[in-house]
Amino acid sequence: MKFASFTHQSRAAWGAITEAGVIDLSARHKARWPSLRAVIEAGALAQISDLAASASPDFASSDISYDIPILQPEKILCVGVNFPDRNAEYKDGAENPPYMSLFPRFARSFTGHGQPLIRPPESPQLDYEGEVTIVIGTDGRRIPEAQALSHIAALTLCNEGTIRDWVRHAKFNVTQGKNWDRSGSIGPWIVPYTDASQLADIALQTRVNGALRQSDRSSRMIFSFAQIIAYISTFTTLVPGxxxxxxxxxxxxxxxxxxxxxxxxxxxxxxxxGIGTLTNTIADEVL
Structure with a gap:
């Protein structure tokens, strides 16, 4: 089952995306769960899957505009240089790093599936980065690696759009190149996490105008999903959403x-x- 946040006729909503159309679960259950984040906080993804299974679509998927799946996350954290070939791209002769590189992104730096990524007038260097993305389902601090995957609620995708020259403005961070409004995207939806086999060997690809630009598998990540959760939760409490x-x-x-x-x-x-395809066009910012 796939769940998305979306806008329908100027109304913010959330629901299930099916082959037959969109099931507007928010229209039925918004008092109980006002958002997908509230569903995750309640540990209710399995419950809404059952509710969606017995419901009929309310409208066609072409009638909605996708938002990012979790509209107001407390944190968005990104892992840098997490594939061996990416480390080699730096051509500094360094071995794979012992600790992961991390940086934050703000929610407004992302847009939804089907929306344009925005190229700002300050730089033409808008770049793409296709990534598997996890949504936390249960909170935790100093989560042991062996228990880390049980804290995942769902999977989604990210195009972690980057303004390349702005990541080099400072010596010690990349934050300003990673947080331009609507420069990246998340979606189209979330897919509930059920077991470790979903994460073991995900084939990830990025295409631009149909041409394959990126292709790798999650089994080759330098830091596994479990390691990422364990490491991040050492210094900050992870919370649902x-x-x-x-x-x-x-x-x-x-x-x-x-x-x-x-x-x-x-x-x-x-x-x-097992997740789907996140698609975006490109547009120049209108000042």
Whole structure:
């Protein structure tokens, strides 16, 4: 079952996305669960799956505009350089790092499936990064690695759009290049997490205008999903609805010679086994 946050006729809603159409669960259960984040906080993903299974679609998927699945997460944390070939791209001779690189992103730096990523006038260097993303379902601090996966509620996808020259403005961080309004996307939906086999060997690909640019598998990540959760929860309490973006493979536009930046008219698709395809166009910011 797939669940999304969306807008329908100017009304914010959430529900199940099926082959036959959209089941508007918020219209039926909003008093109990006002948002998908509230569903996750209540541990009710299995319950709404059962409710959706016995309901009929309310409208076609073409009638909605997708939002990011979790609209107001407390935290969005991103893992950098989490595939071996990405580490080699830096050409510094360094072995795989002993600790993961992390940086925050703000919710307004993302948009939903089917929406344009926004290229700002300050830089033409808008780049793509396709990534598997996890949504936390139960809170925890100093979570043991052996128990980490039990804290996941769902999986989704991210195009972690980046303004490349702005990540190099400072010596010690990349935050300003990673947080331009609507420069990235999350979605299209969340897929409930059920067991470790969902995460073991996910094929992840990114295409630009149909051309394959990134391709790798989650089994090759330097830091596994369990390691990511255990490490992050060492220094901050993870809470339901928190989003962790788990790293992109080699092949981003910055690594081509010469670099290939995204421009209006481009279509970017991030796909992963068992999750789906996140699709976005590109548009220039209207001032």
């Amino acid at each position: 928190d989003i962790i973006v788990c790293g992109t493979p080699t092949g981003a536009g910055a690594r081509h010679d010469p670099p290939i930046w995204l421009k209006p008219g481009d279509v970017v698709e991030v796909s992963a086994d």
